[in-house]
Amino acid sequence: MSDSIINIEHLNKTFEVDKTKMEILRDINLKISPGEFVTIVGHSGCGKSTLLKIICGLVSYEDGKVERSGKAVSGPGPSCGMVFQEHRLLPWLKIKDNISFGLKLSKEEKDKRVGHYLEMVGLKDFANSYPAQLSGGMSQRAAIARGLANNPEILLLDEPFGALDALTRIQMQKEILSIQEKEGTTMVLVTHDIDEAIYLGDRIVVMSARPGEIKDIIKTDRYASRRRNSPEFANYRKKIYDYFFEDVQDYEIEYNI
Ligand SMILES: Nc1ncnc2c1ncn2[C@@H]1O[C@H](COP(=O)(O)OP(=O)(O)O)[C@@H](O)[C@H]1O
Ligand SMILES: [Mg+2]
Known part of the structure; x- marks a missing residue:
């Protein structure tokens, strides 16, 4: 798809801590079209902020392809x-x-x-x-x-409402949607709040626990996902919870060994 504004192919990212390599992101593939609102949801520490920083050019990557508007990302820029x-x-x-x-x-x-x-x-x-x-x-x-x-053509939002109380948060979610509709800016918003991811995302990228891999990309029905009490909303929520619990069970098994 040549008309993607963000194009990520086979991105892997490791950080070196105390001379030990830590795998953070594994084989990320994601294409985002202009004007899309994409949300990324995942456990804390799964590499969401790192992924946004890589897209923005604030963190380097060694392995894979990351392009904005068809050009390899080499650093931050006004777009x-x-x-x-x-x-x-x-x-x-x-x-x-x-x-x-x-x-x-x-x-x-x-x-x-x-x-x-x-x-x-x-x-x-x-x-x-x-x-x-x-x-x-x-x-x-x-x-x-x-x-x-x-x-900017692209606005990346890293848990922008994380520190707000529940009601203000819901209000801000409404506002960011209306801004996005008015301005047509491509937005990628990272959150660990499942409802927020559903409410805002035209597509929801569900990530696994670290190393962050994309488990699924859920395309939402815009009309249904903006209604928090719709049956479709409940279905999206259940699906994402199930993905999250898969990881938690893995952890329990690991800890029990
Ligand atoms: N600059 C860095 N150097 C070393 N490790 C880092 C650095 N930035 C993040 N990490 C590690 O990468 C992992 C993912 O971090 P982050 O992307 O902030 O996760 P999230 O935003 O999903 O909570 C964490 O284990 C974190 O400790
Ligand atoms: Mg983060």
């Missing part, structure tokens, strides 16, 4: 943004300056761009606030606005 679990806003800058940080635009263009995204994430009235004056949910929205302000 691919990343939002982390902790918002990483600079505490000494106002929200508007955090969002425009690094943008190479005239002052007018910057103000326009920042205003647009502040409005989109519902923070118009907080342009002049400092990060410490915002709640967790608001800071995370600011981080998303910052990610979008570069107009």
Whole structure:
């Protein structure tokens, strides 16, 4: 499929810790089309963040192929943004300056761009606030606005709502969907929250415990997966839980030996 915006083939990744090689990702194959919303769900430590960082160009890979827009990834670039679990806003800058940080635009263009995204994430009235004056949910929205302000083709989100309470989290999930629909940005979101993966993903990539392998890629019905009490939603949930418990049972067997 030549029209993939992200193309990963036979990616393997190891980290060396204390001169011992640790296998992190094993034979990852994944193609993502422009405008898709893909979620990646897996146990903690299975290599989800590493995979996102490799796509973004923040972590190197030795084995396999990783391409963005048909070009081998060799480092970070403006076409691919990343939002982390902790918002990483600079505490000494106002929200508007955090969002425009690094943008190479005239002052007018910057103000326009920042205003647009502040409005989109519902923070118009907080342009002049400092990060410490915002709640967790608001800071995370600011981080998303910052990610979008570069107009990236791809936005990678690493457990962006992990630190939020359940209700704010659901609210943010709705918002990120509506942003994605408006902007058409390709989004890849990593989570260990199964419901979040189902609700947001056009496709859900289910990973095994470390070394992370792709167990399945589930294509969801957009209409059904946006309804948390639909029978289809329950079916997706059951399927993913079953995959997760397969790994847990493996662990138990290992521990019992
Ligand atoms: N820079 C690094 N050096 C060595 N080991 C690392 C490094 N980054 C991550 N790891 C290890 O790789 C594994 C996967 O980490 P990570 O990708 O953060 O998992 P996840 O995001 O799924 O929780 C973990 O065992 C972690 O300790
Ligand atoms: Mg992680």
